[in-house]
Amino acid sequence: MENISIQQFKKEYVKKFEQLYAYRYDEGSSREHFVALGELVRNYYMNNWKSTIDEYKEKETKQVFYFSMEFLPGRMLKSNLLNLDILPVVEEGLRELGLDLDEVSMGEADPALGNGGLGRLASCFMDSIASTGLAGHGNGIRYQYGLFKQKFIDGYQVELPENWLRNGNVWEVRKENKAVIVRFGGQVYMDTDEEGNLYPRYENTKNILAVPYDVPQIGYHNGIVNNLRLWSAEIPYGEEYLFRTEEERDEVKQITEVLYPDDSNYEGRLLRLRQEYFFSSAGVQSIIRYFKTLDEDWSLLPDKIAIHINDTHPALVVPELMRILIDEEELTWDQAWEITKKTISYTNHTILQEAMERWPIDMLEHLLPRIYHIIAEINRRHIEKKIPLYGEELTYRTTIIEDGQVKMANLAIIGSHSINGVAKLHTNILINETLHDFYLMYPNKFNNKTNGITQRRWVQLSNPGLTSLLDDVIGTDWKSNPEELILLKAHVDNSELLNRLEAVKLENKKRFAKYVKDEMGIEIDPNAIFDVQIKRLHAYKRQLLNVLHILDRYSQIKENPDIDIPKRVFIFGAKAAPSYHYAKQIIKLINAVADLVNNDTDIKDLIKIVFVENYGVSLAELIIPAADISEQISLAGKEASGTSNMKLMANGALTMATMDGATIEIYDYVGKENIYIFGLKNNDVKKYHQNQSYNSRNIYEGNASIKRVLNMLVDGSIPGIYHEGQDIFNSLVKFNDEYFLLKDFDSYIQAHKQADKDYQDREKWNRMALLNVANSGPFSSDYTILRYADEIWKIEPQVENLISSYTPVK
Template sequence: MKLSKKQFKQDFEERLTSKFATDLTKAGYQEIYDALASVVKHYYANIWVSDNQYKDETGKKQAYYFSIEFLPGKMLKSNLLNLGMLKTVREGLEDFGIELDEVAKVEPDMAIGNGGLGRLASCFMDSLASTGLPGNGNGIRYRYGLFKQKIIDGYQVELPDSWLNNGNPWEVRRADKAVEVTFGGEVWLEDDGKGNLIPHYKDQERVLAVPYDTPMIGYENTTVNNMCLWRSEVPEELDPKFQNLEYMRQTSMLSAELYPDDSNYDGRLLRLKQEYFFVSAGLQRILHHYKGTQKKDIRRISDYIAVHINDTHPALCVPEFMRLLVDDYGVGWNRAWDTTVKVMSYTNHTILSEALEKWPEEMVKQLLPRIYQIIVEIDRRRTAELLPKIGASLVHNTRIIKDGQIHMANLSIIGSHSTNGVAKLHSDLLKDVELHDFYEIYPERFNNKTNGIADRRWIQIANERLSGIIDETIGKSWRHDLDELKLLKNFKDDEKTLEKLQKAKYDDKLRLAALIKEKNGIIVNPDAIFDVQVKRLHAYKRQLLNALHILKLYFDLKENPELDRVPRVFIFGAKAAPSYHYAKSIIKCINEIANMINNDQTVKDKLKVVFMENYNVSLAEMIIPAANVGEQISLASKEASGTSNMKFMLNGTLTIGTLDGANIEIFEAAGDGNNFVFGLTKDEVYEYYRNGNYNARDIFEQNPVVNRILNALIDGTIPNIKSEGREIFDSLTVYNDEYFVLRDFNDYVRAQADLEKLYRDPKAWAQASLMNIANVGRFSSDRTVKEYADDIWYIKAKKE
C-alpha cells in the first residue's frame, strides 16, 4: 500500500497518545513498539477483511497446514517489508530520533517451534501469502516457547521462554470461534434403527479451544492468509466432577509448553493430548466455516479444502476427520473414507526411527476412545481389502496397529493421497528403503518437494546491505522472483561487484563480532574465516566432527605457533532437547574446548571458538549473513533436507558438507568448485549397514591424529569434561561410532584444507560466493509452495 512519511508520522503520534496517554518525549521503547505495531495493524486490517471476503465469496479451494511447530521469529519488520512501507516507516521514525532496529529489539521471537520443522512451516506461511495462494496455518499457541537456553559453566540450562509476557500485538483472539475438544471417558455405539451406529459418551473431560489468529501478509500484494493458534481453556459450564485444581492445571498445560518432557508416561500422555487438541480444534473450525460459507454438500468438501499433515504430529487428522464426517455430519463410512483420503496429504521429514511416532495402543484407547475405535476400523477394513490382493507380508508390514503400537506415519500414509519427502535424496530413500513396502502398494502417492526458504526474511530483512548491492547491480526484479539472481553471473569477473559483495560480508562480520564481544566477552578477528554451524544439537548432525577438527587445528598450532594458517573463528549455535543427555554432553565439550583455546595466548588470533547461547531466528539473522562457511556435515542419508544450507547459500556463504539432504542439489546448482564436498555417500553408508564391518576402534588405534584427539577427551588435556569426555570417547570407540564420525574425519580434514586454500585467493573466493547467490533461486519456498499447490493441494493463486 502507498503511505507517505507525513501520514505515517501523524498516525504514529496519534496512536502513541491515544494508546498510552503519553508523547514521544516520555515514551519508552516498549510503548513505542506497541504503538507502532498498532499502526501497522491498522494499515493491513482492511486488506485482511477484503481478502477474507474474497475467499468466502469465490469459494476457491484453500489449504490448511497443520504443524505442531511454527517458528516465525519477529513480525514487525517482516510485516513492514511485505506491506511495502519498511523504508517509509524507518525514515519517519528517524525524523523523531528513533531507530527502527532499536524498536524491533523489543519484540520477542514467536518461538513456538524447535528448529527446521517450525521454521519451514513459517517460510511456507510467508510464501503462500506472497504468491497469492490461499493457505493457512494451524497450530498451538504455546504460553512458553521451546526453552530459553543459558550456558552456565559450559552446561546447557533450560529456562522458560515467556514470550507472551507483554502480549502479542499481531494476534486476534476469536472467542466466538471457540470449540470444545474432549478426552477420555467411555464411548459405545448404538444402532439408531436405520442401520447407523451412533456413538454415545459418558464422563468425558471437556476442554475449550480458543483460536488466536495471526495474519500472514503477502509481499506487496492483497493476500492476507491466517495462522490459527489454539489456546486451551476451561469451559464455562463444567461438570462438577471436573471442577478441581488438577483439571484446571492439566487444561492449561495443553497449550503451555512446546514438547513437554516425554521421558515418562505423563509427559507422553500430555504430548498426545496436545496433538489431538490442535487437530480436533482445527478441523472443527474448518468444517464449521465450510458449512457456514459454502452451503454445499459436506461430501464435496475435498473440492474446497486441503489439509496437510506436517510430519506425524498431526496424524490424528485422519481419524478425527473421519469422526467428524461420520458422527457429526452423518456421512457413510466408505464415502467419508474416500473424502478423507482426498483431503489429506502428508510430508515425511525424517527417517530417524525415534522421530517416527508410535503411541501405545492402550494409551490411545484410554485418552481417545472414539478415535481408537476409528483407527481400529480403518486398519481392519484395509487389511480385509488388501489381503487377497497383495498378500499377508506387505499388509502386515504396513499395518497401522502392530505389536501394541499405533504407527502414526503408517496412519498418515494410508489416510492421505500424497506422501512427500523434502529433498530428492530423502524422497528416494523413502521409496527405495524406509517406506518401500508402502511405495509398492501406493506408488502414485509418493513424490518429492525439495524444501525452500523465504528470501524476504533471510536476505531482504536479515541482510539489507547485500540486498542493496544486488539492487544496484541487477535491479529489483529478484525481490519478486529469486530466479532473477542468475543475472549476477554476468558480474562474475567484475572486480567492482566482487569487492562490493565482499565488503558487505565484512560489514556483517563486524556486526557479528560486536555481538560476540557483547554476549560472550570474546574478541574475534573479522579478517578470519567465520566458520558457522547453527542447527539443533543432534548426534547425526555431527557437531562432534566439527569439534574434533577444531582440536586438530589447535594441536597443530600448539606444536608450531608460527604455522602459516588463515585465522579461523568457529561459531556454534544449538539447543539440545532437555532429555537428550548425549547432545548436552557435546555442548559441554564444545564450551570447554572454547575456553581452553580462547584463553591460550600461544594461538593468539589464529583460532577462536564461540558458542552463542539461545540460538533462535533473530540470532540466525545476525549470524548467517556474516558466515564465510556453513557447516552441513550430517552423515549422508540422515538429514532429510536442511534449510540453513539454503540460507547460507543465499547470503553468499560457501558450504562444506556431505552428500546429504538438499546439499546434493545445492552443490549441483552452485557448480563445481564453489563449495567443499567430503565424506561417505548414502550408498557407502548403507553398504556398511548391510555388511556390519565398520570398526571405529581400528581407526582410533591406527590413526595417530585421531588417537591424540580422542585421548584429549579423557586424559585431562581439556579441563572440566571428565564424565562428558568419557561418554563421547566411549560412544566412538566402544559403541562403534553410530554416525561414522571417525570414518569421515580424514576426508573432512582434506576438505577443510581445500577451503583454507581457496580463502587465500580473495577473488576466487568472492567468485564462488557470487555463484552461490546467483544459483540459489530454486531454493525459494515460493517455488516449493507452488509445487505443493499444483501437485498436492490443487489450489490456485489469486490474480492481482
Template structure:
C-alpha cells in the same frame, strides 16, 4: 501512504493507548503503538482476502504443523506491505530508531528448528504467491525453552515470550470449539439401526483461536495463521476449583514438546496433538458448512496438509466427524478424507517416525482409537488380495502394542512427499519402500525452500542494496532473477562490494559476540558456522574433532601457518537428550580451553551462542564465510540452513546428504566442498556390518590424541561427558561414522582454507552461491505444492505479485 499520514496515525495511536507523546514514550510503548498501526493498515486487506476467497468459493489449503517459527514480524510485515523505508525514515525524523523498536519484539516461541521455520517460510510464500492457504497450530505460552549455559551445561528456562502480549494476534473467542478427550466410549444402535458412539466421563477443553495475519509481499493478500489455546469451558468451571487443577489444565498449551522421558510428558504431548488437530478440523468443517457447500464436496474446496507425523490424527478425526456427526457412510467418509489429506515426511530415520502405545490412545482418545482400528482392519482386508502377508504386516497401522502414525498418514492421504530428491528417493527405496509398492502414485518430492525476503532482504540489507545496484530489483519479486548476478562473477568492482558487505556483517556479529559473551573475535578470521538442532547425526562432534586437530597443531607449533578461524555454533538439545547436552558441554569446555590459551595467538576461537533462534540466525547467517552441512549421508532429510547460508554468500562444506546434493548440482562441484561417505557407501556398511571404529582409532595416532583429550583431562571439566563421547565412538562403534569421515573432512577443511586465501576465487564462489540460491525459494516450493498436491490457485480479484 505518505510519511505525514503515518506520523499522524502513529502519534494518534500512541496518545490513545498510552496517553503519551513520542518524545516521552518508552520503546515498549512505541513498539506496541507501531504494531497496532501496522495491523490496522493490513486489517482491510485481511478481511478482503477472506471475503474474496469466500465469494469465489476458492479451494483453500490448511497447513497443520505442531511447530511454527515466524521470528519477529515487525520488519517482515513492513517489507511485505511496502512500508519499510517510509516507516523507518518517518521514525528517524521523530528521533526514533526502528532497530531499537525491533529489539523490543520477542521471537514467537512456537518452534524448535527447521520444521517450524519451514512452516513459517511457507506461510510467507503462500501469501506472497497469492494462494489461499492458512496455518493451524498451537499457541504455546512458553514454546520450547530459553537456553542458558551454566558452567558449560545447557540449562532450560521458560521462554516468556507472551509476557507483554503479542501485538500481531487477534483473539477470536466467537470461533472457539470444544475438544473432548479421555473417558470411555461404546457404540449403541440408534432408532435407525446406526451404530452411534456413547461417551462417559469425558474431559472437555475449550480451544480458543488466536489469529495472526500472514501478509503477502506487496499483493494485498493476508492469509491466517490460526493458533489454538486451551481454556476451561464455562460449564466446566466448577470442576477446576484449585489453583493446582487450573494450572494443570493450562499446562496443556504451555510448552512445545513436553519432556517425553516420563509418562506424564508423553500423555500431555498426545493430548496436545489431538487438541490442535481436533480444533482445526472442527473449524474447517464449520466454515465449510457455513458456506452452504455439500459435505460430499469437501475435498473440492479444502486441502489439509499433515506436516510430519504430529498432526496425523487429522485422518481419524476427520473420519470421526464425517461418520459420527455428519452421518456419512464409512465408504463416503473415507473417500473424502483420503482426497482431502496430504502428508509430508521429514525424516529418513525409521526410529524417528512417531509411534504411540495402544493403551495410551485408548486412554486419551478412545473413539479415535476405535476408528484407527477400523481403518487398519479394512486396510488389511483390502490388501490381502493384492500383496503378500509380510508386506501387509509391515505396513499396517497397528502392530503389536504400537500405533504407527506415519502409516496412518500415508494410508489416509492421497499424497506423501519427501523434502529433497535424495530423501524422497530413500523413502521410496528403503524407509517406506513397502508403501511405495502399494501406492507408487502417491509418492513425490518437494524440495524445501526458504523465504528470501526474510533471509536476504531483511537479514542482509547491505547485500540486498548491492544487488539492487548491480542487477536491479526484480529479484525481490522473482528470486530466480538472482541468477543475473552471474554476469558479474569476473567484475572485480562487484566482487569487492560483495566482500565489503560480508565484512560489514562480520563486524556486526563480532560486536554482538563481544557484548554477549565477552569473547573478542576478529572479523578478518574465517567465520565457520554450524547452526542447527543438536543431534548426533548432524555431527557437531566431527566439527569439534577438527577444531581440536588445529589446536594441537598450534600447541606443537604456535607459528604454524593456520589461517585464523572463528568457529560459531548455535543449537539447542532436547531436554531429555543427554548425549546431545554432553556434546554441548564438551564444545563449551573446549572453547574455554582454546579461547584462553595465549600460546596459540588467537588463531582459533570457539563461540557457542546461547538460545539460538530466528533473530540470532538473522545476525549469524549474513556474517558466515563457511556453511557446515556435515550430517552423515542419508540422515538429513533436506536441511534449510544450507539454503539460507548459500543465499547470503557462504561457501558450503558438505556431505552428499539432503538438499546438499541439489546445491552441488546447481553451483557446480568447484563451488562447493564435498567430503565423506555417500549414501550408497553408508548402506553398504549397514549390509556388511564390517565397520570397526576401534580399528580406525588403534591405527591412527592423530585420532588417538584427539579422542584421548576427552578422557585424559586435556579438555577440563568433562570427566562424565567426555567419557560418554569417547565410548559412543569406540565402545559403541561410532553410529554415525564420524571417525570414518574424519580424514575426508580434514582434507575438505584444508580445501576451504586454501580457497579462502585466494580472495578473488573465494569471492567468486560466494557470488555464484548467492546467484544460484533463487532456485531454493519457498515461493517456488509452495507453487509446486499448490499445483501438484493441494490443487489450489492464486486468488482472483487481489493485486498480483510483482
C-alpha cells in the same frame, strides 16, 4: 496498502503512542514503541485481512490448511512492514522522530513455538503461501511457553522458561466466537436412535474449549492477508463447576502450556497426545463449520479444502475427519473415507527411527475412545482389502496397529492421497527403503518437494547490504522472482563487484563481532574466516566432528606456531533436548574447548570459538549474513533436507558438506568447484551397515592425528570436562562410532585445508561466494510452495502471480 507519506506516518505514530501510554512518545522504551507501532500497523492490514477471507468465501476458493505442531515465525514487525510495502517509510519516519526501527523491533518477543527446521519451514511456507497469492492458512498451538531459553552455566546447558507472551502479542486476535469444544476421555457406546441408526453415545467425557488466536500472514505487495490460527485450551464457559479441583483445572491449562522441546525424538507422553488431538480436532472442526456455510454437497469437500499435515504430529486429523463425517454428518464409511483421503496430504521429515511416532493402544483408547475405534476400523479394512492384492506378509508390514502400538506414519500414508519427502535423496530413501512396502501399494502417492526458504526474511530483511548490492547489479526483480538471482553470474569476473561483495560480508561480520563482544565479552577478528554450524544439537548432525577438527587444528598450531593459515572463528548455535544426555555432553565439550582455545595466547588468535546462547530465528538473522563457511556435515542419509544450508548459501557462505539432504541439490546447482564436499556417501554408509564391516577402533589405532585428538578428550588436555570426555571418547572408540566420524575425519580435514587456501585468494573466494548467491534462487520456498499448490493441493494463486516465470521443477 495505500501509499502513506512519511509526514502522515509520523503524525499517526505519535498520536497512537500518546493515546496508548498517556505520555510523550520520546519517553518510551523500545518495548513500548514496538507495541505502539504494532498497533498502528494493524490498522494498515485489518481491511485486507477481512477482505481476503471474505473473498475466499464468496468465491468458494479452494483453501489449504497447513496443520503443524510447530511454527517459528521470528519477529514479525519488519516482515510485516516489508510485505505491506511500508518498510522504508516507517524506517525514515521513525528516524525523523529520533527512533531506530531496529531498536524498536527488538521490543518484540521472538515466538519460539517450534524446535528447529520443521517449525521454521512451516513459517517460511506461511510467508510464501501468502506471497505467491495462494489461499492457505496455518493451524497450530498457541503455547503459553515457547521452546526453553538456553543458558550456559559453567558450560552446561540450563533450560529456563520462555514466557514470550508476558507483554502480550500485538499481532494476534482472540476469536471467542470461533471457539470449539474438544472432547477427551470418557466412554463411548454404540447406540441406536429412533430410526434404528447406530450412533456413538459418549459418557463422562472431559470437554475442553479450544479458543483460536488468529495471526495475520501478510503477502508480499499483493494485498493478501491469510490466517495463522493458533489454539488455546480453556475451561468452557459455564462449566467451571465441572473442574472442581486444582488438578482438573491444571490439566486444562497444561494442554497448551508448553512446547515439547524434543526435536527428532519421540516420547509417548500423554500430554503430547492431548496436544496433538487438541489442535487437530479444533482445526478440523473449524474447517467443517466453514464448509457447511457454503452449503455444498459433502463430496465437494476435497474441491474446496485441502488439509496438509506437517509430519505425523497432526495425523489424528485422519480419524477426526472420519469421525465428524460419519458420526455427526451421517455419511457412510465409504463416502467419508473417499473424502478424507482426497482432502489430506502428508509430509515426512525424517527417517530416524527414534523420531517415528507410535502411540500405545491403551493410551489412545483411554484418552480418545471413539478415535481409537475409528483407527482400528481403518486398519481392519486396510488389511482386509490389501491382502488379496499384496499377500499377507507385505500387507501386515503396513499395518497401523502392531505390538500394542499405533503407528502414526502408517495412518498418515493410508489416510491421505499424497506423501512427500523434503529433498530428492530423502524421498528416494523413503521410496526405496523406509517406506518401500507402501510404495509398492501406492506408487502414485509418493512425490518429492525439496524444502525452500523465503529470501524476504533471509536476505532482504537480514542482509540489507547484500540486498542493495543485488538491486544495483541485477535490478529488483529477484525479490519477486528469486530465480533472477542467476543474472548475477554474468558479473563473476567483475572485480569491483567482488570487492563490494566482500565489503558487505565484512560489515555483516563486524555487526556480529560487536554482538559477540557486547554479549559474551569475546573479541573476534572480522577478517577471520567465520565458520558456522547452526542447528539443533544431535549426534547425527555431527557437531562433534567439527570439534575434532578444531582440536586437530589447535594441536597443529601449538606444534607449529608460525603455521601460515588464516584465522578462524568457529561459531556454534545449538539447543539440545533437555533429556538428551549425549547432546548435552557435547555442548559442555564445545564450551570447555572454547575456554581452552580462546584463552590460549600461544595460538595468537588463530582460532576463536563462539557458542552463542539461546540460538533461534533472531540470532540466525544476525549470524547467517556474517558466515563464510556453512557446516552441513551430517552423516550421509540422515539429514532429511536441512534448510540452514539454503539460507547460508543465499548469503554467500560456502558450503562444507557431506552429500546429504538438500545439500546434494545445492551441489548440483553451484557445481563442484564452488562447494567443499567430503566424506562417505549414502551408499557407502549402507554398505558398511550391510557388511557390518566398520571398525572405528582400528581407525583410532591406525591414524595418528585421530589418536592424538581423541586422546585429548581423556588425558586432561581440556580442563573443565570430566566424565564427558570419557563418554564421548567411548562413543567413538568403544561403541563403534555410530555416525562414522572417524571414517570421515581425514577427508573433512582435507576439505578445510582447501578452504584455508582458497580464502587466502580473496578474488577466488569472492567469486565462489557470488556464485553461491547466484544459484540460490531455486531454493526459494515460493517455488516449493507453488509445487505443493500445483501438484498436491490443486489450488491456484488468487492474484496476478508476482512469481512470474515459475516453471515446475520435478
